Every structure is written in structure tokens, then in C-alpha cells.
Amino acid sequence: xxxxxxxxxxxxxxxxxxxPGMKVLLMDKETTSIISMVYGQSEIQQKEVxxxxxxxxPNYANSTGLRYLKCLVFLRPTQQNIQALCAELRNPKYGAxxxxxxxxxxxxxxxxxxxxxxxxVVKEVQEFYMDYLAVNPHLFSIGLPTCMLSGNWNPSxxxxxxxxxxxxxxxxxxxPTIRYQANSDPCKILGQRIDEVINKESSLFSFxxxxxxxxxxxxxxxxxxxxLLNQWTYQAMVHELLTINNNRVNLSxxxxxxxxxxxxxxxxxxxxxxxxxxxxNYGEIGTSIKQLMDQFQTKAKSHQKIESIADMKNxxxxxxxxxxxxGNVAKHVTVVGELSSMVNKYNLLDVSEVEQEISxxxxxxxxxxxxxKLINNDKVREIDAxxxxxLYALRYQNHSNNDVKSLMSILKKRGVSDSLLKNxxxxxxxxxxxxxxxxxxxxxxAVKITKRFIKGLSGVDNVYTQHKPxxxxxxxxxxxxxxxxxLYPYIGNGYNNGRYQDIIIFIVGGATYEESLxxxxxxxxxxPSVNVLLGGTTIHNSASFLLEVEQAMRNVERTHT
Amino acid sequence: MAEGGLxxxxxxxxxxxFRSPQNLITHFERSHSEEQDLLKSIKSIxxxxxxxxxxxxxxxxxxxxxxxxxxxxxxEPQDPGPTKSYTDYFKEVRRDRLEHRTxxxxxxxIRLDRLLQLDGSDRKLHEQELVAWIDGTSVTRCPxxxxxxxxxxxQHHCRLCGSIMCNSCxxxxxxxxxxxxxTPVKTFNGREHRSSKESDxxxxxxxxxxxxxxxxxxxxxxxxxPIICQLYSHLQKSKQQIQHSVDMYSKMHNSISLGEATxxxxxxxxxxxxxxxxxxxxxxxxxxxxxxxxxxxxPKAVTLQNSIRKATSVYIKDYxxxxxxxxxxxxxxxxxxxxSLKNADDDDLIxxxxxxxxxxxxxxxxxxxxxxxxxxxxxxxxxxxxxxNNVRSYIDQARKAHRYEEVASLEENLKMLKExxxxxxxxxxxxxxx
Numbered sequence: 001x002x003x004x005x006x007x008x009x010x011x012x013x014x015x016x017x018x019x020p021g022m023k024v025l026l027m028d029k030e031t032t033s034i035i036s037m038v039y040g041q042s043e044i045q046q047k048e049v050x051x052x053x054x055x056x057x058p059n060y061a062n063s064t065g066l067r068y069l070k071c072l073v074f075l076r077p078t079q080q081n082i083q084a085l086c087a088e089l090r091n092p093k094y095g096a097x098x099x100x101x102x103x104x105x106x107x108x109x110x111x112x113x114x115x116x117x118x119x120x121v122v123k124e125v126q127e128f129y130m131d132y133l134a135v136n137p138h139l140f141s142i143g144l145p146t147c148m149l150s151g152n153w154n155p156s157x158x159x160x161x162x163x164x165x166x167x168x169x170x171x172x173x174x175x176p177t178i179r180y181q182a183n184s185d186p187c188k189i190l191g192q193r194i195d196e197v198i199n200k201e202s203s204l205f206s207f208x209x210x211x212x213x214x215x216x217x218x219x220x221x222x223x224x225x226x227x228l229l230n231q232w233t234y235q236a237m238v239h240e241l242l243t244i245n246n247n248r249v250n251l252s253x254x255x256x257x258x259x260x261x262x263x264x265x266x267x268x269x270x271x272x273x274x275x276x277x278x279x280x281n282y283g284e285i286g287t288s289i290k291q292l293m294d295q296f297q298t299k300a301k302s303h304q305k306i307e308s309i310a311d312m313k314n315x316x317x318x319x320x321x322x323x324x325x326x327g328n329v330a331k332h333v334t335v336v337g338e339l340s341s342m343v344n345k346y347n348l349l350d351v352s353e354v355e356q357e358i359s360x361x362x363x364x365x366x367x368x369x370x371x372x373k374l375i376n377n378d379k380v381r382e383i384d385a386x387x388x389x390x391l392y393a394l395r396y397q398n399h400s401n402n403d404v405k406s407l408m409s410i411l412k413k414r415g416v417s418d419s420l421l422k423n424x425x426x427x428x429x430x431x432x433x434x435x436x437x438x439x440x441x442x443x444x445x446a447v448k449i450t451k452r453f454i455k456g457l458s459g460v461d462n463v464y465t466q467h468k469p470x471x472x473x474x475x476x477x478x479x480x481x482x483x484x485x486x487l488y489p490y491i492g493n494g495y496n497n498g499r500y501q502d503i504i505i506f507i508v509g510g511a512t513y514e515e516s517l518x519x520x521x522x523x524x525x526x527x528p529s530v531n532v533l534l535g536g537t538t539i540h541n542s543a544s545f546l547l548e549v550e551q552a553m554r555n556v557e558r559t560h561t
Numbered sequence: 562m563a564e565g566g567l568x569x570x571x572x573x574x575x576x577x578x579f580r581s582p583q584n585l586i587t588h589f590e591r592s593h594s595e596e597q598d599l600l601k602s603i604k605s606i607x608x609x610x611x612x613x614x615x616x617x618x619x620x621x622x623x624x625x626x627x628x629x630x631x632x633x634x635x636x637e638p639q640d641p642g643p644t645k646s647y648t649d650y651f652k653e654v655r656r657d658r659l660e661h662r663t664x665x666x667x668x669x670x671i672r673l674d675r676l677l678q679l680d681g682s683d684r685k686l687h688e689q690e691l692v693a694w695i696d697g698t699s700v701t702r703c704p705x706x707x708x709x710x711x712x713x714x715x716q717h718h719c720r721l722c723g724s725i726m727c728n729s730c731x732x733x734x735x736x737x738x739x740x741x742x743x744t745p746v747k748t749f750n751g752r753e754h755r756s757s758k759e760s761d762x763x764x765x766x767x768x769x770x771x772x773x774x775x776x777x778x779x780x781x782x783x784x785x786x787p788i789i790c791q792l793y794s795h796l797q798k799s800k801q802q803i804q805h806s807v808d809m810y811s812k813m814h815n816s817i818s819l820g821e822a823t824x825x826x827x828x829x830x831x832x833x834x835x836x837x838x839x840x841x842x843x844x845x846x847x848x849x850x851x852x853x854x855x856x857x858x859x860p861k862a863v864t865l866q867n868s869i870r871k872a873t874s875v876y877i878k879d880y881x882x883x884x885x886x887x888x889x890x891x892x893x894x895x896x897x898x899x900x901s902l903k904n905a906d907d908d909d910l911i912x913x914x915x916x917x918x919x920x921x922x923x924x925x926x927x928x929x930x931x932x933x934x935x936x937x938x939x940x941x942x943x944x945x946x947x948x949x950n951n952v953r954s955y956i957d958q959a960r961k962a963h964r965y966e967e968v969a970s971l972e973e974n975l976k977m978l979k980e981x982x983x984x985x986x987x988x989x990x991x992x993x994x995x
Contacts, residue, residue, distance in 0.1 A: 005639035045872035114654035171642035
């Protein structure tokens with residue numbers, strides 16, 4: 001199960017079916033993202049696609065076309081797109097049209113389109129199921145920044161998510177058994193809707209291997225800790241501190257950034273260094289970059305010593321020819337340089353250490369002290385201070401000496417923004433113990449805590465990566481065939497044969513890159529007997545997660561805090 | 562040995578076989594020193610590529626290796642998922658609709674042609690004979706703009722369909738344009754212009770105008786073949802030829818690197834030169850495309866032309882220039898030694914690779930035949946000798962045409978002939994000595 005390969009296979013098929021000739025690719029906003037996740041412009045050019053157009057761009061309708069081009073149309077089957085395409089076919093800008101929809105389309109819409117093709121320019125009309133963003137081979141996203149509205153599914157987000165997951169299943173040729181997190185209505189609704197589509201489109205889903213694959217739908221609220229933590233592996237760290245959006249990182253806020261670096265592309269498909277270091281931790285990336293720079297240095301026969309990341313930056317800037325040759329390396333030096341300056345500036349190492357301890361050990365008074373100390377420290381950012389309080393509040397929600405009140409008053413005194421203060425309350429409402437499945441059973445909870453405690457004693461080699469997402473344990477139990485039916489029931493008349501070869505985990509409310517790492521490591525150990533694919537309504541960092549929480553809790557009455 | 566291993570070693574195009582960056586660097590350095598003689602013309606691209614290769618390729622290589630390892634661990638190859646086609650249904654719907662439209666358009670054209678042939682005298686009458694005009698007595702408003710008819714806003718009829726409209730909703734088809742429409746595009750100009758006799762035009766409604774115009778547009782565009790299309794198809798054809806040569810090159814390179822004697826090293830060199838020449842040709846072609854003059858109304862053409870140029874230079878840089886260079890004579894000698902001794906120097910990785918390959922080939926039962934270069938002079942008119950000479954000339958011809966497959970099979974023929982001839986001679990001398 002490799003979603004990147006699945007999307008690539010479809011794109012290749014698309015470019016090959018249209019026969020040789022100069023081509024233009026006409027897309028909408030979302031399909032542009034879908035394609036750009038797997039192919040760079042120079043790669044798609046090798047497939048004779050020389051122009052990229054957006055049907056929803058305001059200038060498109062009035063622009064002039066080139067009749068000697070073939071037009072590949074790749075659109076989501078939305079009403080706006082059908083209308084725009086009708087207008088396009090009535091006054092075709094290009095000579096021939098090969099139309100591909102990213103998902104299941106109504107036959108009535110095909111009829112409308114056909115009625116507008118008066119000049120007989122359309123050669124193909126097909127469904128190619130790639131209605132999702134393939135982030136890594138084992139990770140996909142639906143691309144919805146938020147999905148909940150006032151405690152329930154946002155209806156349009158639900159619709160989009162059903163479409164997204166259905167297309168994932170089709171593109172990988174899976175017709176899975178569906179299980180969902182029992183205490184979450186959104187999970188149940190999503191599962192049922194997917195099941196409905198599978199039954200309705202049974203001819204499409206006739207792969208006949210349903211017993212071996214599983215779709216497990218989880219709720220973000222069962223693990224609110226993971227998206228709040230600072231991250232130390234490359235991809236996760238970049239996303240947490242700089243934000244990755246469709247493989248792109250915006251660096252325009254970095255002071256003194258060269259013009260060509262204001263937005264950089266981080267794609268493991270096109271960037272070897274990134275692919276190698278995507279799951280490496282902060283320390284290891286520094287070493288990798290230094291090695292790379294050393295190589296350059298010897299090649300340039302330069303005698304300049306490179307000791308710090310600042311030196312590296314200077315080195316790259318001092319050699320313009322290198323900048324040209326190794327735009328890639330310069331890019332990573334810039335990114336890592338920015339990460340390291342943020343780590344120092346905001347005391348992130350200290351913050352992270354406390355975050356990790358709270359999340360993976362139990363020691364109330366010590367943790368309260370550390371949190372107090374840090375949120376009083378001016379170097380610590382407001383958001384980090386607020387997040388520390390959130391973690392504490394989640395961890396010790398039911399502790400007898402819980403002292404969230406005094407922490408809140410410290411935050412207030414610091415002048416932390418109202419929206420952040422509100423979110424510290426919201427998060428308990430969103431994912432407090434009432435919303436979490438694991439907390440519903442006290443025995444299990446206690447075992448979990450002691451387990452963590454023992455882990456904490458047995459010499460952890462890296463204090464910044466002690467935390468393990470809840471997903472880790474879920475996967476382990478799933479592997480052993482011990483995932484309780486009571487907690488994760490089946491949809492329809494599913495049966496439990498205990499063993500699955502292909503497991504698709506979907507997190508309503510967004511996955512994280514830390515969980516992606518968990519899945520990656522899990523696959524490394526268990527492949528090829530078990531393959532896990534992770535997906536989410538989006539890929540969160542703490543900032544986007546807090547927005548999701550805010551959206552989800554809008555106009556919800558406080559009943560649990 | 563497994564099939565997979567065999568494939569891994571033999572494939573020379575991807576540099577996966579060079580197991581360490583060091584080997585790769587040496588390989589690249591050799592590659593580029595070679596290429597400089599051959600590819601002077603594309604030096605600019607090449608110069609850049611050379612530097613990039615030296616720096617990045619080894620990292621890329623490492624990455625590729627790791628990725629391969631990982632892929633082997635984690636993922637099976639991915640076939641494209643299912644698809645569902647609506648093309649037939651679409652065409653069916655379209656056909657039903659277009660049939661109606663086509664007949665309607667054709668009707669209009671026929672009427673238009675007749676209108677053009679009318680004489681000026683009693684035109685109005687004749688016009689109404691061609692198509693019945695709608696009775697306007699009950700029509701109080703213009704059907705297309707809804708302004709009511711009166712003394713100022715008067716009723717008019719479309720000469721093609723007879724429908725009613727006001728003056729501002731009327732369109733006028735000049736005789737010249739009408740002439741163009743009824744005349745087949747190809748033979749236009751061949752027909753005599755009749756427009757001189759009438760300076761006015763034909764009043765028609767928007768609906769009819771739309772139908773006529775879209776037909777006309779489609780016809781004109783079918784005829785149009787802008788220069789960029791010709792250049793581009795030329796470019797693609799050259800690329801296909803190059804692909805053919807590159808496939809042949811890698812096959813020959815493979816075989817020679819294995820120490821086989823099927824192909825000659827000199828042929829490999831000349832094929833390489835051919836590839837370089839063609840690379841230069843497509844480079845020039847793409848430059849030509851990029852510098853084509855562009856109509857200011859179609860700014861997209863600029864982007865298109867530049868993209869084609871960029872894609873071509875990437876293709877040359879990343880694909881053509883990254884073909885491995887032919888082995889040097891020394892290397893070839895080493896390979897041959899490696900084959901006989903089965904004990905090559907392990908310090909240099911390339912011979913080691915080849916040693917392994919040699920083992921494979923031995924187990925597959927291939928046995929080397931030494932090329933006998935001894936030439937027998939055609940003293941007497943032995944038919945065998947004649948045939949051998951023929952074959953030799955075929956070989957020369959095939960070589961000139963870069964048909965190296967044929968060269969190889971002809972060489973094989975020649976060898977057999979020689980074998981037979983030698984046998985005969987031996988028998989003869991044997992009989993003589995008896």
C-alpha cells in the first residue's frame with residue numbers, strides 16, 4: 001500500500017492514454033494539490049505536459065487557448081467544475097479533451113457535459129480515483145484544515161472525507177472491514193457513510209479480499225496530547241515550527257531570507273536529502289548537513305572551518321556557485337538554520353523536556369513546578385506556555401491537587417492572548433477524560449500509567465522522544481489480535497478473524513507527523529506481513545490543531561469544565 | 562543465481578551497480594572526460610550537469626539504495642487502481658444531440674448558398690420562397706430582447722430561418738463572409754467572387770450566426786497546422802530515434818562489459834557519437850521552438866515554448882548524458898582476464914561486478930568463441946570464399962546503417978562460414994598428404 005505510487009500510476013495512465021502530442025493539464029485548486037504532491041513540474045514536462053492551467057482561476061475563462069494542444073482535464077466532480085467545464089466545451093480553447101474525474105461522478109452530469117460538446121472535442125471521459133493528498137508512501141491527508149463544527153461533523157467536511165477515503169480504498173484496490181472508535185459519533189457516522197458507498201458501488205469494489213484489510217477509524221480526541229508536543233524529527237519539526245503546506249514551506253517571515261528561498265519545496269519524491277532525513281532527529285540532521293557541507297568543502301578545496309550551523313550558512317552564502325549547484329543543500333541549511341535559531345530563541349529544548357515528562361510520566365508536584373517555572377520564563381513563547389498548561393490540564397484533570405487555576409492566572413498575568421486562554425479551556429471540553437475512550441476504564445488507565453512510569457525509569461536514551469502516541473499501543477494490540485470489539489466495533493456484519501495484512505488507520509480531526517513516524521517504524525518491523533497506512537482529515541501541528549479545537553468547540557456549552 | 566540478481570548486475574543504464582559513492586565518482590569523472598570530446602556542442606548544459614553529477618549523484622545514489630532497501634522491506638509495486646469509463650455513454654449522448662444540429666446547420670448552408678445566387682430584382686419574394694417568414698401580426702415583442710415593436714422598433718426577419726427580431730438584435734452577414742462560409746475551405750479562392758454585384762449583406766438572427774460561425778471555426782482549425790506543431794513532431798520523432806539508439810547502446814554496452822564478443826567496441830563508440838549528434842539536433846530544435854515568434858494574443862504560447870525547451874534540456878542532461886561511457890581498451894582487457902581467471906582484482910569494483918556477472922553467464926551455459934581475424938585470401942573461386950566476402954560487405958553496410966543487431970548476427974554467420982571453410986581445407990590437405 002503506497003499512496004504516492006498509486007497516484008503516480010494514475011497520472012502516468014492519464015498522460016499515456018492521450019497519445020503523443022503537446023499537452024496542457026487543466027485542474028482545479030484541489031486537484032492541483034493532488035498532482036503537485038507526487039510530481040514536480042519538470043517531471044510532468046517529461047510526460048509532454050507543458051502547460052498547467054486552473055479552471056477556477058478568474059482569468060481562465062477569458063484567456064485565449066491554443067487549438068493545437070491536447071487538453072488533459074483532471075477535476076473533482078463538483079457542480080462548479082461541471083459548469084465551468086460545460087462553458088469550456090462550448091467554446092473549446094484546445095483541440096481535444098481527455099476528461100478525468102477524481103472520484104465517482106453522477107451519470108446525469110456526464111449527460112450535461114455531452115450536451116455541451118457541440119464541436120466534438122472530447123475524446124475520453126473517465127473516473128480516476130485519486131481524491132486525496134498523498135503525503136508520504138504510508139501517509140495521506142484529505143486536506144481539510146478543520147472538520148468539526150460545534151461538536152459535530154461539518155457536513156461538507158464529512159462529505160469530502162467520505163469521498164477522500166473511498167478514493168483511497170479504490171486506488172489501492174481495497175475493500176476493507178470497517179471498525180471505529182466506539183465512543184465517537186463522528187467516527188461511527190463516517191464509517192457508516194463509507195460502508196454505504198461501498199455497498200452502493202459494489203461493482204467498483206469487487207476486489208474480493210475484504211477479510212485481509214481493515215479500515216480503522218479513530219478520533220483525534222482520544223489522543224489530544226500528540227498534536228500539542230514539540231517535535232524533533234525533521235519533517236515533524238519543520239511542520240511544527242514552520243508549517244508544511246502541500247509540501248511547501250513558507251520562509252518569507254525569516255529575516256534576511258534570499259528571494260528564491262521565501263518558499264521552499266520539501267518533497268521526498270524529488271529531494272534525496274529530505275527523503276533520507278525525514279525521520280531523523282534534530283541532532284542527526286545537523287550531522288547529515290555537516291557531512292554534506294564537508295563534502296562540498298573538500299571539493300572546493302576551501303580551508304574554512306565549519307563548526308556551527310551559522311558557519312554553514314556563511315559558507316553557502318560565500319560561494320555563489322555552490323548556491324547554484326546545490327540549491328537543494330542551501331535550502332536545507334536555511335531550513336535547519338531557522339529551526340535551530342527558533343530552538344534557541346524560544347528555549348524549546350527545556351519546554352520539550354517538560355512536555356515529554358508530562359506526557360509519559362506521572363509526577364504531579366514536580367511537573368507543576370516545572371510548568372510554573374517555564375511559563376514564567378520570558379523566553380518561552382506564549383503558545384508554548386499555553387500548551388504546557390494544556391498538557392498539564394489534560395494529564396492531571398482528575399488529580400486531587402489539580403492546580404490549573406493558578407497556572408491560568410500566571411498566563412493571564414503574562415498577557416497571553418484571550419484566544420489561547422480560551423483554548424486551554426476548550427481543549428478539556430474537546431478532549432477531556434469524558435471524550436477519551438482509554439480514560440473510561442480506570443483499570444486500563446492505571447496500567448498504562450505504571451507502564452509509562454516503568455518506561456521512564458528504565459533509562460530513556462533521548463528525553464525529547466520519550467512520548468509515544470496512543471496509536472502506537474492501538475497498533476500493537478491490533479497486531480496481537482487483541483483490539484477489543486467493545487471499544488472498536490465493526491460496521492455492518494464484519495467478522496473478527498484477528499489478523500489483517502493491510503491496515504488503514506484514519507484519524508478524524510487530523511493525524512500528525514509523529515504518528516506518521518510511529519506507522520513508519522511499525523511498518524519497518526512488521527513488513528511484509530502487515531502494512532499500515534495512516535490518514536487524517538489533515539496533518540496537524542499544534543497551531544492548526546488549536547484552530548481545529550476552537551472550531552469544534554464553537555458555541556458548545558461547557559458541560560465538563 | 563536468482564533472476565533478480567542477474568537483472569541487477571546487467572542493467573547498465575541506471576548506475577545502481579556501482580555500490581559506493583567513490584566508485585560512482587570515478588565513474589562519473591571518466592564519463593565526463595569521455596563526453597567532452599563528443600559533446601562539445603552542448604557544453605553549456607553538459608558543464609552544469611558535470612558539476613551537479615559530481616556533487617549530487619553520489620548522494621542520490623545513496624538515497625536510491627536506501628530507498629530500494631526500504632521499498633523491498635515495506636512496499637510491493639503498485640498497479641494503477643481501477644478506472645471507470647463514461648466515454649461510450651458520453652459519445653452516445655453527444656451523437657444524438659449533434660445529429661440534429663448538423664442537419665440544421667446543413668440546411669442553413671444550403672439556404673445561404675441559394676440566397677447568394679438570387680438576383681437583386683425581386684429578392685424579397687425569392688427570399689420568402691426559400692424559407693417561410695414567420696407571420697408577425699401576433700408578435701408584439703422582439704423574442705430575444707423583449708422590446709416591443711412599434712413605428713420606430715420594426716420587425717425584421719432572419720433570411721435563413723425566417724424568425725422575427727428587432728433591428729438591434731439582427732446580425733448582418735456580408736456577401737463576402739457568406740461566400741466564404743458556403744465555399745469549402747480547401748478550395749476557397751478557386752471560386753469566382755460574386756460579391757461585387759451586391760454591396761449589402763444578409764440579415765440573420767443570432768442563433769443562425771452561432772451555428773454558422775462554430776462550423777466555420779471548426780473547419781478552419783482543422784486546416785491549421787502551425788509551425789510549432791511541425792517542429793514539435795520533428796522533435797518527438799528524433800527523440801524516438803534516440804531512444805532506439807540508446808536502447809541499442811545499453812544493450813551493446815552490457816554485452817561488451819560482460820566480456821562477450823558479440824559487438825565491437827568501435828561500434829559502441831560510433832553509436833555514442835551518433836547519440837551525441839542527435840542530442841545536439843534536438844537541442845537545436847528545442848531552441849528553435851523556444852524562439853518562435855508569438856502572437857501577442859496568445860501569451861500561453863510563450864510559456865509553452867519555454868517549457869518545451871526546458872523539458873528537452875532536462876531530457877538531454879539527465880537522460881542522454883548520463884549513459885555510461887564505453888569501457889576503455891584497458892578495461893576491456895581486464896574484463897577478458899577476469900573472465901579467464903575468475904579472480905579479478907577486488908579493489909576496483911567494476912571488475913568485481915563483472916566477475917560476478919561472468920559466473921552468471923558461465924552457469925547459463927554461454928561459452929566464448931575467439932574471433933579469428935585471420936583472413937583468407939580469395940585465391941581460387943571457392944563459393945564458400947565468395948559468400949564470406951559477401952557477408953563481410955554486408956557487415957560493413959550494416960555497420961554504416963548502425964544496425965548493430967544485424968552486424969552481430971552476420972558476424973556469427975561469418976564465423977560459421979570460416980569454420981566450415983577451415984574444415985574443408987584441412988580435409989583437402991589431409992587428402993593431399995594421403
